[in-house]
Amino acid sequence: MRTGTLFDPIEQDLHTDEYKINMGPQHPATHGVLRLILTIDGEVIKNVEPDLGYIHRSIEKICERDNYRQIVHLTDRMDYLSSHINNEAVCLLIENALEIEVSDRVKVIRTILDELTRISSHLLWWGVMGMDVGALTTFMYGFREREMINDIFENTCGARLTMNYNVPGGLMWDIYSGFVRDTKAFLKHFKPKLKEYNDLLTDNIIFRKRTEGIGVLSKESAIAYGVTGPTMRGSGVSCDIRKLFPYSAYDRVEFEEIFMQGGDTFDRYLVRMKEMEQSIHIIEQLIDNIPEGETLEKTRAVIKLPKGEFYQRVETARGELGVYVISDGKKSPYRMKFRSPGFSNLSVINEIAVGHKIGDFVAIISTLDLVIPDIDR
Amino acid sequence: MGYFSDIIHGFKTLLTGMKVTGKYFFNARKEIITQQYPDNRDTLTFPERFRGRVDMPHNENNEHRCTGCQACEIACPNGSIEIIWDRVLNPETGKKKKAIEKHIYHLSMCTMCNLCIVACPTDAIVMTHEFELAAYDRSDLTFVLNKPGSKLMAGVEE
Known part of the structure; x- marks a missing residue:
C-alpha cells in the first residue's frame, strides 16, 4: 500500500501513448480498398482519417x-451494387435535358428493377454486416x-x-418473357426469409449488445455533413428522393419512408431491414400491371445536350446520387460531376467513431454501408 | 431478478437463431444455389442475353454480315474494336465498295457493355456465351473476328 504520494512511479513507467495504425487498404473489414488511419489510445479510437x-x-x-x-456504362463501375439506379440517373438527366418523355412501360420496369437492385444491395449489406460483427x-x-x-x-x-x-x-431491350413470373417467385420466396433474418440476427443478444448505442449520429451532424440515405433516416431526418423528388414510377406507388430516432448503429440497421419490406411492397404494386408501350424512344444517333447546366438526383441503396452536367452543346459534356452518397456518408465517420473501441468501429463502418469505388470514382 | 431474466432472454434469442440455422443444417439439400462449376461445364445453361465475348458469326460459305460501316468502332467506349477496311472492286457491278480487311477486337479493353451490338445496323456481331477468357499472354486477347478469306454475305448491304 502506497499512500501519501501524488506521484505514481508505476503510472509513469506504464503510461499509455497514442499511436497510429492503418486500417486497410486491404483489410477484410473495410469492404474494399479504403485506407483509414486510426489514432488510438489502447483500444479507444481518438481520431479517424480516411485516405482516399x-x-x-x-x-x-x-x-x-x-x-x-x-x-x-461507366456509372456501373461507381456504386456497383446499385448499378441499375446509377444508369437510370444519367439516362433521366439526358431525357430531361432533351425533353424526351419515356413511356409508362419504361418507367414501371425501371422502378421494379430499381427496387430489386435495392433489395439485392441491402441483402449483400446485411450479409456483410453480420460477418463484420462475427456472424x-x-x-x-x-x-x-x-x-x-x-x-x-x-x-x-x-x-x-x-x-x-x-x-x-x-x-436496351424489352423485359424477357418470364420476368413477371420470376420476380413473383422471388417475392414469394423472399418474404418468409425476412423473418428468418430477424430471428437470426436482429434479435440476437450478442448482435444487439454490439450495435445498440454505438456510433450515435445526431440529427444535426447528419444534416451538417450531408449524409443521405438509410444512414440519415436512421437519425430521423427525411431525405428519401423517391418521396421528395419522385422520378420514374415512384409518384404512383405507395410506400413508407422509414425513420428511426436513435441514430445509432442498430437504428441504421433497422432502417435497411424495413426498407427491404417497403421495396417488396413497391414491386408488388407494379409487377401485375406493367403497361404496354414502347421500350425505346427514338433519339438522334449522336446525342447533343443543349447548352446549360443539368442536375438529376436519384435515391440509390446508399443515399442520394446526384449527376451534374455542364454542357457546351457538344457531343460530350464539358464537365461532369457525380455527387456520390458514399463520399458524404464516409465524411461523418470521425464524428461518430471517436471514443469507441476498434471492434465497434468495424460495426460502425458496416452500417454506413460504404462502397469504395463509389467514394473514389 | 433483472440479472437472471436477462440471461434467460439472452439464451432464448440465441436458441431462436439456432433454430433457423438448424433448419438448414438438417435440410441441407434444400435451397442449394451453388454449382459444382468446373465439373458442370458441359451442362451449364446461359440466359439468351448473356454478355460474353464479342464474335462475328459466319455462315457455311464463310460469309459474314459486316459491311465495314464502323458503327461499332464509334459506339465502343473503350476503343476495343478496330476496323481495317479498304475499297474493293466489285467484279459484277464494276464499282469500288467498302469492305473490311480485318475486324480487330481487343478483349483486354472490352467491358461487355453491349453498345457495339446495339449500334450494328446489320447484326454482324453478337455477344457469345463464352466467359472463360483468361489468357497467359496479352497477345492472346486480341482477336480478328472475320475469318481469313471470308466475304460479305449477299443481300446484306441493301
Missing part, C-alpha cells in the same frame, strides 16, 4: 471524353437470396452486376 484515392479511376474525367451514350452465417444466407435477383438481372440484360440496361430514351 487507392482505386481512383477518374470516371468524371473519362466522361468528358465519351459521348452521352457511353457515359451510362458468418448471414453472409451465406444473404448471398443465397441475392442469387435469385442476380438471375433475374442476368436474364433481363445479360449481366449480373454491371447491368447497363438503361439507355438514353428507354431500355
Whole structure:
C-alpha cells in the first residue's frame, strides 16, 4: 500500500501513448480498398482519417471524353451494387435535358428493377454486416437470396452486376418473357426469409449488445455533413428522393419512408431491414400491371445536350446520387460531376467513431454501408 | 431478478437463431444455389442475353454480315474494336465498295457493355456465351473476328 504520494512511479513507467495504425487498404473489414488511419489510445479510437484515392479511376474525367451514350456504362463501375439506379440517373438527366418523355412501360420496369437492385444491395449489406460483427452465417444466407435477383438481372440484360440496361430514351431491350413470373417467385420466396433474418440476427443478444448505442449520429451532424440515405433516416431526418423528388414510377406507388430516432448503429440497421419490406411492397404494386408501350424512344444517333447546366438526383441503396452536367452543346459534356452518397456518408465517420473501441468501429463502418469505388470514382 | 431474466432472454434469442440455422443444417439439400462449376461445364445453361465475348458469326460459305460501316468502332467506349477496311472492286457491278480487311477486337479493353451490338445496323456481331477468357499472354486477347478469306454475305448491304 502506497499512500501519501501524488506521484505514481508505476503510472509513469506504464503510461499509455497514442499511436497510429492503418486500417486497410486491404483489410477484410473495410469492404474494399479504403485506407483509414486510426489514432488510438489502447483500444479507444481518438481520431479517424480516411485516405482516399487507392482505386481512383477518374470516371468524371473519362466522361468528358465519351459521348452521352457511353457515359451510362461507366456509372456501373461507381456504386456497383446499385448499378441499375446509377444508369437510370444519367439516362433521366439526358431525357430531361432533351425533353424526351419515356413511356409508362419504361418507367414501371425501371422502378421494379430499381427496387430489386435495392433489395439485392441491402441483402449483400446485411450479409456483410453480420460477418463484420462475427456472424458468418448471414453472409451465406444473404448471398443465397441475392442469387435469385442476380438471375433475374442476368436474364433481363445479360449481366449480373454491371447491368447497363438503361439507355438514353428507354431500355436496351424489352423485359424477357418470364420476368413477371420470376420476380413473383422471388417475392414469394423472399418474404418468409425476412423473418428468418430477424430471428437470426436482429434479435440476437450478442448482435444487439454490439450495435445498440454505438456510433450515435445526431440529427444535426447528419444534416451538417450531408449524409443521405438509410444512414440519415436512421437519425430521423427525411431525405428519401423517391418521396421528395419522385422520378420514374415512384409518384404512383405507395410506400413508407422509414425513420428511426436513435441514430445509432442498430437504428441504421433497422432502417435497411424495413426498407427491404417497403421495396417488396413497391414491386408488388407494379409487377401485375406493367403497361404496354414502347421500350425505346427514338433519339438522334449522336446525342447533343443543349447548352446549360443539368442536375438529376436519384435515391440509390446508399443515399442520394446526384449527376451534374455542364454542357457546351457538344457531343460530350464539358464537365461532369457525380455527387456520390458514399463520399458524404464516409465524411461523418470521425464524428461518430471517436471514443469507441476498434471492434465497434468495424460495426460502425458496416452500417454506413460504404462502397469504395463509389467514394473514389 | 433483472440479472437472471436477462440471461434467460439472452439464451432464448440465441436458441431462436439456432433454430433457423438448424433448419438448414438438417435440410441441407434444400435451397442449394451453388454449382459444382468446373465439373458442370458441359451442362451449364446461359440466359439468351448473356454478355460474353464479342464474335462475328459466319455462315457455311464463310460469309459474314459486316459491311465495314464502323458503327461499332464509334459506339465502343473503350476503343476495343478496330476496323481495317479498304475499297474493293466489285467484279459484277464494276464499282469500288467498302469492305473490311480485318475486324480487330481487343478483349483486354472490352467491358461487355453491349453498345457495339446495339449500334450494328446489320447484326454482324453478337455477344457469345463464352466467359472463360483468361489468357497467359496479352497477345492472346486480341482477336480478328472475320475469318481469313471470308466475304460479305449477299443481300446484306441493301
